[in-house]
Structure formats: C-alpha cells, structure tokens
Amino acid sequence: MIIEGKALKFGEDINTDLIFPGRYLTLTKPEELAKCAMVGTDPAFPEKVKSYGVVVTGRNFGCGSSREHAPRALKYAGVKCILAESFARIFFRNAINIGLPILECRGVHSAVNEGDLLVIDMKKGVVEDHSTGKTLKAKPFPNFLIKIIDNGGLVEHINAEVKQR
Amino acid sequence: MTQGVCITKKILARSAGRELVESGDFIEAKIDAVMVNDLTGVLAIDSFDKLKEKRIWDPNRVVIVLDHLIPPDSVNSAELQRRLRRFAAEHKIIHFYDVGWGGICHQILAEKGHIRPGCVVVGADSHTCTGGAFGAFATGVGSTDVAAVFATGSLWLKIPEVMRLNFEGSFKEYVLPKDLILHIAGTLGQDVANYMSLEFTGSPIEGMSLGGKMTLCNMAVEVGAKSGIIEPDEKTLNYVSSRTQTGFTPVHSDPDAVYEHQREFNVNDLEPQVAVPHRVENVKPVDEVGNVEIDQAFIGSCTNGRLEDLEIAARILRGKKVKQGVRLIVIPASQEIYREALKGGIAQTLTEAGAYFAPSTCGPCLGGHYGLLADGEVCISATNRNFQGRMGSPKSKVYLASPATVAASALQGKITNPKDVLT
Numbered sequence: 001m002i003i004e005g006k007a008l009k010f011g012e013d014i015n016t017d018l019i020f021p022g023r024y025l026t027l028t029k030p031e032e033l034a035k036c037a038m039v040g041t042d043p044a045f046p047e048k049v050k051s052y053g054v055v056v057t058g059r060n061f062g063c064g065s066s067r068e069h070a071p072r073a074l075k076y077a078g079v080k081c082i083l084a085e086s087f088a089r090i091f092f093r094n095a096i097n098i099g100l101p102i103l104e105c106r107g108v109h110s111a112v113n114e115g116d117l118l119v120i121d122m123k124k125g126v127v128e129d130h131s132t133g134k135t136l137k138a139k140p141f142p143n144f145l146i147k148i149i150d151n152g153g154l155v156e157h158i159n160a161e162v163k164q165r
Numbered sequence: 166m167t168q169g170v171c172i173t174k175k176i177l178a179r180s181a182g183r184e185l186v187e188s189g190d191f192i193e194a195k196i197d198a199v200m201v202n203d204l205t206g207v208l209a210i211d212s213f214d215k216l217k218e219k220r221i222w223d224p225n226r227v228v229i230v231l232d233h234l235i236p237p238d239s240v241n242s243a244e245l246q247r248r249l250r251r252f253a254a255e256h257k258i259i260h261f262y263d264v265g266w267g268g269i270c271h272q273i274l275a276e277k278g279h280i281r282p283g284c285v286v287v288g289a290d291s292h293t294c295t296g297g298a299f300g301a302f303a304t305g306v307g308s309t310d311v312a313a314v315f316a317t318g319s320l321w322l323k324i325p326e327v328m329r330l331n332f333e334g335s336f337k338e339y340v341l342p343k344d345l346i347l348h349i350a351g352t353l354g355q356d357v358a359n360y361m362s363l364e365f366t367g368s369p370i371e372g373m374s375l376g377g378k379m380t381l382c383n384m385a386v387e388v389g390a391k392s393g394i395i396e397p398d399e400k401t402l403n404y405v406s407s408r409t410q411t412g413f414t415p416v417h418s419d420p421d422a423v424y425e426h427q428r429e430f431n432v433n434d435l436e437p438q439v440a441v442p443h444r445v446e447n448v449k450p451v452d453e454v455g456n457v458e459i460d461q462a463f464i465g466s467c468t469n470g471r472l473e474d475l476e477i478a479a480r481i482l483r484g485k486k487v488k489q490g491v492r493l494i495v496i497p498a499s500q501e502i503y504r505e506a507l508k509g510g511i512a513q514t515l516t517e518a519g520a521y522f523a524p525s526t527c528g529p530c531l532g533g534h535y536g537l538l539a540d541g542e543v544c545i546s547a548t549n550r551n552f553q554g555r556m557g558s559p560k561s562k563v564y565l566a567s568p569a570t571v572a573a574s575a576l577q578g579k580i581t582n583p584k585d586v587l588t
Contacts (some may be wrong), residue, residue: 025234088359
C-alpha cells in the first residue's frame with residue numbers, strides 16, 4: 001500500500017485526552033468521533049487534516065487511556081497514516097486492530113517539516129519526503145502483525161481465519 | 166542449564182500452552198476474564214457485531230461494569246448503559262455490575278474474585294494493570310481486542326521485556342504507596358517501560374496492604390508499561406479465596422529469574438511526592454512544590470478510592486474543617502467500600518469536615534462528572550493522570566498526590582505536606 005499526504009506535525013507525549021477529550025466519550029458514531037479528533041490540542045484539526053492527511057509526531061504518541069475512540073476519531077477524520085518516533089502500546093494495538101496505518105519511524109519528527117509532501121510505502125516501511133528529498137526507514141512490522149494489517153484490522157482478520165477453517 | 170523465569174513470562178507461557186516464551190514472541194493467550202465498562206463497552210459491541218462468530222465463547226468469563234458515568238449524567242450515557250444492559254441480558258452475562266451494585270471496574274474485578282493469581286485478565290480500560298497486585302497478568306487493551314476475546318476467548322499478545330523494580334528500606338509513617346509510584350514515574354519518566362512489563366519486589370512491597378499494591382500496579386501504565394505485577398503471598402491468597410469459589414494456581418518467579426532491565430530504589434528517605442501539571446513524570450517532593458493554593462481536592466478513583474485511603478483522610482480531618490473556599494470531594498472505589506465507610510464512621514467524619522461524599526463512580530478523575538474544573542482552577546487529586554484538560558477546562562491544573570497529601574491540602578487550602586498536620 002502506498003500512502004501520499006502532507007505532514008501535519010505534533011510534539012511528543014500526545015496523550016489520549018488531547019486526541020479525544022473525556023467529555024466526548026459517550027459519542028460512538030463515526031461522523032461524531034471525526035469531529036472530536038485532536039480537539040484537546042487543536043480544535044481546527046478535523047478541518048485542517050483534510051488538506052494534510054499524514055500526522056507526524058514525537059515519542060509516546062497516544063499515551064494514557066485505552067479509549068479506542070482516539071484512533072477511530074483520527075481514522076474517521078481522514079488521517080491516512082501516523083508516523084511517530086514511538087507509540088504508547090495500547091494506542092499501537094488499537095490502531096492495528098481498527099486498520100489505521102501507523103509506522104514507528106525514528107528521526108521522523110526532526111527530519112520532516114510541516115507541510116512536506118510524504119510518500120509512504122507501508123509494505124517496505126519506507127517514508128520518502130518529496131519536499132526535502134530525504135528517505136527514512138521505519139521499523140518493520142513482524143509477520144504476525146502484517147497478517148492483521150493486510151486483512152484490514154482484527155475483526156476482518158478473525159473473519160478471514162474463520163473462513164479458512 | 167536453563168535460566169530462571171519471572172512470573173510474567175511464566176503466566177503468559179501457560180496461557181499460550183507453551184513451556185517457555187521469549188520477549189518479542191507473539192502468542193495467542195487464552196483469557197481467563199475480559200472486562201469492559203460503560204464507555205468502552207459499546208465500541209466493543211460494535212466490533213463484535215461485525216464478527217461472523219455471533220456467540221460469546223464463555224459468558225461467565227465476561228465482566229461488564231458501569232462505572233465511568235454513573236448514574237448517567239446525560240441522555241447519551243443513559244443510552245450507552247442501556248445498550249450494555251441489553252447486551253448482557255441477551256448473551257446471558259451474569260457478571261454485569263449495574264448502578265449501585267458495583268463500583269469502579271478495577272476494584273470490582275478484585276472484590277468479586279475475577280482477578281486470581283496466575284490468571285490472564287484483559288480489560289478495555291488502561292488501568293486494568295491494577296490486577297497485577299494479585300499476581301495475575303492484567304493489562305489494558307482496546308474495545309476491538311475485547312470483541313475478539315468475546316468471540317474467540319483468546320487475544321494476540323507480544324511477550325514483553327520485563328523490568329524488575331526492587332525496593333529496600335522502610336517508609337516514613339506519612340509516606341504512602343502512591344508517593345512511591347509517583348517517585349518511580351518522576352525518576353524513570355512516562356514512557357520508560359513502553360511495551361514492557363514491570364515486576365515490583367523487595368521488603369517494602371511485601372509489607373504493603375493489598376490496597377497499596379493495587380495503587381502501585383494501577384499506575385504501571387503511567388510509565389508506559391503493559392502490566393505491573395507483584396508475586397502473591399499468603400495475604401493475597403487468603404483474600405482471593407475469600408472472594409471466589411473458582412480455583413486458581415498461583416505462579417512465582419524463580420529465585421534466579423532473568424530480567425531484561427532492573428532498577429533499585431531505597432525508600433528510607435522518600436517524602437510525599439506531587440506530580441505537577443501537566444505530566445505524570447513532573448514529580449517533586451511536596452515541600453519543593455511551593456505555595457500552591459487549591460480550589461478543589463479529590464480523593465477517589467481506581468488509584469486511591471479504597472478504605473485505607475479514606476481512613477487516612479478521616480484521620481487528618483477528624484474534628485477539623487476543610488478550608489473555606491475549597492471543595493473536598495471523596496468518592497469510594499466501590500459500593501462495598503462506600504458501605505464500610507458509612508458503617509465505620511469515616512463518612513461521618515469526612516462530611517462533618519465539609520467533604521462532599523458520594524457513592525462509587527469514576528467521577529471527576531477522567532473529567533466525567535461530580536466535580537469538573539473551571540478555567541484557571543487548581544485541583545489536588547489522589548488519582549492517576551494530570552494531563553491538560555483531564556478533569557475539566559483545558560485551562561485548569563491538576564496536581565497528583567497521595568490521599569494524605571490531598572486531605573492535608575484540603576485542610577490548609579494549599580498544597581501541604583501531611584507530616585505538618587498529622588499528630
């Protein structure tokens with residue numbers, strides 16, 4: 001899968017209360033979740049992200065709560081991929097499970113400028129910055145996770161396995 | 166010669182039906198209990214509805230707890246709770262803890278015997294790691310994870326590297342387990358244990374109450390950890406046996422267990438700790454926080470809403486009054502604790518001092534209800550997160566501390582060392 005988009009940057013330790021504030025946790029519909037994405041840190045995000053597409057962030061993205069509302073809101077708002085120095089572990093699982101493309105990519109936060117045009121090869125784990133000409137290599141996913149990612153998420157993965165049996 | 170194995174890897178190996186597991190292995194772990202609450206449950210149902218498997222693998226291993234927004238604070242949350250109530254009835258889930266019958270999910274998992282030594286428990290709430298206090302592998306997961314467990318009874322897990330945190334020395338009288346875990350967060354930082362599991366060992370840990378051990382394991386996630394665990398002792402086994410008829414097989418670390426990471430701490434000189442806004446790792450000894458006046462003080466949550474937490478607050482506030490202009494809110498972690506506090510006079514003492522004492526709910530901890538903060542307000546809170554906007558306005562400030570420090574601060578109207586008010 002090849003993903004193209006412009007970089008929208010955030011700092012480190014972006015927690016789930018910033019991604020999806022607690023006061024919205026009774027919402028469940030995709031269009032409602034989309035409107036709350038990142039509003040704890042940038043109320044303009046749900047509009048802004050449409051012209052960017054790729055979130056580039058520092059260490060420990062998604063730390064805090066297990067709320068799956070956080071990755072779902074980002075996905076429904078139109079985030080095509082998140083590139084981070086590292087992810088907090090529950091956010092990492094949630095993103096894989098719901099089919100939101102993410103890559104852990106050391107050095108990405110300093111190498112990429114806001115607005116840079118990025119072309120991301122998810123399979124190879126390669127990020128090309130077409131604005132600067134730089135190429136970055138992401139941490140490869142283990143085979144186990146590639147199967148879930150290829151199926152489009154955990155629900156689809158389990159359904160595919162049931163079919164095989 | 167084979168190397169010694171720690172409790173975490175032994176439990177996970179057993180759950181995968183394997184002799185041995187190595188860090189980095191992926192396993193399909195058999196799950197002993199799975200939990201959702203009123204805020205994560207409906208997303209789990211949504212994912213479950215998309216699965217071809219329509220039956221729950223074992224309804225007796227499913228625990229649903231309404232806790233975050235109870236009683237419902239809005240029509241929306243009333244709808245969520247009704248959906249969960251109907252789901253439980255439809256799938257014959259008997260461990261459904263409705264408003265008034267339970268309390269905060271992590272406390273309920275323990276009180277009702279769903280957490281047992283040697284078990285693997287997952288919950289769609291990040292503080293599920295609290296259960297490690299009972300020698301179980303307990304970890305927070307997402308709602309889709311829970312749906313997968315509903316259908317299959319198992320879940321993918323990566324075997325974590327394990328960090329042993331070993332302690333020696335003895336605590337000062339006014340220093341509590343909360344101060345220790347804040348000190349750990351301050352020393353190690355909030356992502357040091359990302360993708361890892363923690364194991365707490367040493368005599369200060371062995372000497373802790375089960376409630377204290379729960380406080381410690383509860384905040385393992387605040388340093389990024391997948392789980393925190395303490396080997397079960399006699400006290401733990403007796404507690405769990407008194408709470409469930411279900412059998413269990415405790416697991417212990419080998420004496421020569423190998424750990425990928427190890428840190429040593431001495432608690433002799435530890436003073437009460439405070440995490441200042443807006444990071445859990447921004448930790449200072451209380452005497453170095455400076456003059457911070459407060460608007461609200463909160464004792465409660467899965468971190469510090471247990472009877473011993475309420476007791477120390479009552480001890481500090483007995484016969485005294487909360488400083489005028491400060492709201493003290495106290496919310497027990499379960500209805501059982503609420504009843505104990507009513508019976509033993511703690512509720513009387515606290516309310517006479519001016520505290521607002523409410524039945525069990527997560528309440529203001531996550532910015533739900535029962536005490537949100539206005540612009541510019543300051544709260545000292547015996548909870549687990551001080552993220553910006555966590556308890557209300559993004560312009561409010563939350564300081565984390567032990568229940569003793571919170572009670573002392575409520576009395577003085579500013580952040581106060583409990584040593585100064587305990588006589």
